[in-house]
Amino acid sequence: MDRPLTNAAQHIGNTTFGTKLRRIIIQCPKHGPVGVFATTDQFGVEYVGKCLRCVEEESAAEATEFKRRREDPALQLRNRMIDAGIPDDYLDESFSTYTFDGWEDPHRGFFEYSRLFVENRDRTMVVLGNPGVGKTHVACSMLREMIVRGFSALYVTEGALLRQIRSTFSKKGGPTEEEVFRRYTSCDVLVMDEMGIAPWSEYSVQSLADIIDTRVSRKKKTVFLGNMDLGTFKKHLSDASISRISMGKTFEVTGDDYRKLKKRQGRV
Numbered sequence: 386m387d388r389p390l391t392n393a394a395q396h397i398g399n400t401t402f403g404t405k406l407r408r409i410i411i412q413c414p415k416h417g418p419v420g421v422f423a424t425t426d427q428f429g430v431e432y433v434g435k436c437l438r439c440v441e442e443e444s445a446a447e448a449t450e451f452k453r454r455r456e457d458p459a460l461q462l463r464n465r466m467i468d469a470g471i472p473d474d475y476l477d478e479s480f481s482t483y484t485f486d487g488w489e490d491p492h493r494g495f496f497e498y499s500r501l502f503v504e505n506r507d508r509t510m511v512v513l514g515n516p517g518v519g520k521t522h523v524a525c526s527m528l529r530e531m532i533v534r535g536f537s538a539l540y541v542t543e544g545a546l547l548r549q550i551r552s553t554f555s556k557k558g559g560p561t562e563e564e565v566f567r568r569y570t571s572c573d574v575l576v577m578d579e580m581g582i583a584p585w586s587e588y589s590v591q592s593l594a595d596i597i598d599t600r601v602s603r604k605k606k607t608v609f610l611g612n613m614d615l616g617t618f619k620k621h622l623s624d625a626s627i628s629r630i631s632m633g634k635t636f637e638v639t640g641d642d643y644r645k646l647k648k649r650q651g652r653v
């Protein structure tokens with residue numbers, strides 16, 4: 386109950402003159418008549434305390450709910466996915482929510498391989514194709530599976546990563562270049578999305594190359610997603626990075642827009 390029944394309040398006597406706090410009896414709908422404190426402010430507005438038993442019950446219920454949430458495996462996974470930087474739209478998506486247009490579906494190859502990538506020892510995967518072919522859905526599903534297996538995972542767009550690197554140039558607090566480098570080289574699996582959109586400089590290409598080089602030599606997994614063809618992708622990165630990445634699998638996905646496909650199959 387939010388507002389006790391002040392009408393039913395029964396004064397049990399003011400305390401010493403001048404003391405504004407007084408004890409009254411209110412009728413709690415749940416606990417019957419209970420004593421609470423009441424006070425009147427300088428404008429004559431009366432404030433009546435809540436039934437203490439109700440307050441106790443509410444905080445006990447909150448504590449139980451807090452414990453349940455903290456221990457709920459589904460919520461724990463969701464929080465780890467949020468920490469990994471997975472976009473909101475993909476927090477509830479997984480391999481099992483991915484829809485196909487039959488076995489001939491052009492997306493099948495990189496979908497099946499992404500499931501293997503969770504388990505195998507390959508270090509890099511490149512998926513290129515038009516926007517909306519489901520690249521991010523599949524990559525985030527892969528991250529989800531790796532998080533479930535206890536691996537540390539990160540999702541970042543190339544633009545956001547370059548911005549983080551650039552922001553370390555201005556010495557106005559924030560993470561240092563070394564901290565950004567460590568963050569993106571230490572996680573077990575990294576998905577770098579939207580490759581090739583952000584404007585890049587000689588320096589950002591070098592920073593990216595350092596991250597890729599370090600990740601590959603530390604046997605960490607890296608997935609690159611981009612809306613471009615392979616030729617453009619290769620020009621976008623340094624030769625050293627390309628030779629590192631070329632050891633892994635590359636998929637060029639064409640065909641129907643996955644988002645359209647989902648709509649046609651009754652999903653938004």
Ligand SMILES: [Zn+2]
Nearest residue numbers: 413416436439
């Ligand atoms: Zn009560």
